Amino acid sequence: MSQTVDRALSILPLLAEGPADLGQVADRLGVHKSTALRLLRTLHEHGLVYRQPDQRYRLGARLIALAQEAVENLDVREIAHPHLVELNETCGHTVHLAVYEENEVLYIDKVDSRYPVRMYSRIGKPVAITVAAVAKLLLADLPEPERRALAAKLDYPRYTSRSTPDAAAFLAELAKVREQGWATDLGGHEESINCIGAPIRGADGRVAAAMSVSAPNVVVSAEELLGLLPLVRRTADAISREYSGTTSPGHKPAP
Known part of the structure; x- marks a missing residue:
């Protein structure tokens, strides 16, 4: 049989x-x-x-x-959560998972830092779309006409002096993220908070979700946080493999 x-x-x-x-x-x-x-x-x-x-x-x-x-029935949060917990246990910092739905980027999971200084982000809450690392990863994967149309209609709040100032700068940042395969928010939303992120891809190679590690600079410097990038990317690749059912990381999307 x-x-x-x-x-x-x-x-x-x-x-x-x-x-x-x-x-x-x-x-x-x-x-x-x-x-x-x-x-x-x-x-x-x-x-x-x-x-x-x-x-x-x-x-x-x-x-x-x-x-x-x-x-459609794959739950990326369910698949990703054990990996996010393991990453949090390794580095100690806040870990987020986010998706892009109906023109918003939303947090769908969070594992809090072990340090006393906590972030005020909440599951289900939209992120600052023009500066957040997870937003850059998700939006960078959109086809170019969609990226341009979205960038043109967004507002660009000046949260800090490092916030994305306008559509041209935003599109340039998305192009950079698309090419390198990871993203940062180094004080763009809050002066004291830095963040690095990596994409989670489905079987079609498209970005289905994005994960990030965030930490205040009183706990770790931006340079030290960037040193965790290989670990963050390995975690995202592991989630991608499980989510897509493949044995290798997802491919970069075509331009």
Whole structure:
């Protein structure tokens, strides 16, 4: 039975490459056509493959629907949380997880610092979109027309002297983040708070969420916090692998 299941499942990646006829399926599996036909009929009955009028087989709509449903039901917070806790236990600083929804970047998880000085960020609260590291990571992944349209309609509050001043500077920062694959907020929202972040990617390589480590400069300097960047990026890559179901970090999106 296990061999039958293995053979049936081997048909799916073959058809993902494009439609194939019975002979091609049999050859790829190394089985007789009658065996390949039985497997294809079973998959067809479950809607996982579809036989075209030209007698070639392709992936069925049911399989595509199942894949989409699985992606939609993935809870990035649930997957990321143990990794965020582990990172917090290692470095001691506040760790955030954020997503981009309906033109806002929202915190969906937070692990507090072990130090007495705490941050006032809250789960469910929008971030300062023009300066936050997580916001830069999420917005940098948008297609260029969307980035430009969003940048043009944002306000640019001067939280501090290091805040992003205007749309041109914001777009330049997003281009930099997109290229380097990480982001910072070094006193852009609060003079005394620094932050570094890295993206979490889905199976399609797109940024699904962003995580960050933040700390006040009375606890650690900006330079010392930047020294944690390799650890932060490794954590984000580990979450990406688990979230996307891959064995390697997600790819950078195309420009």
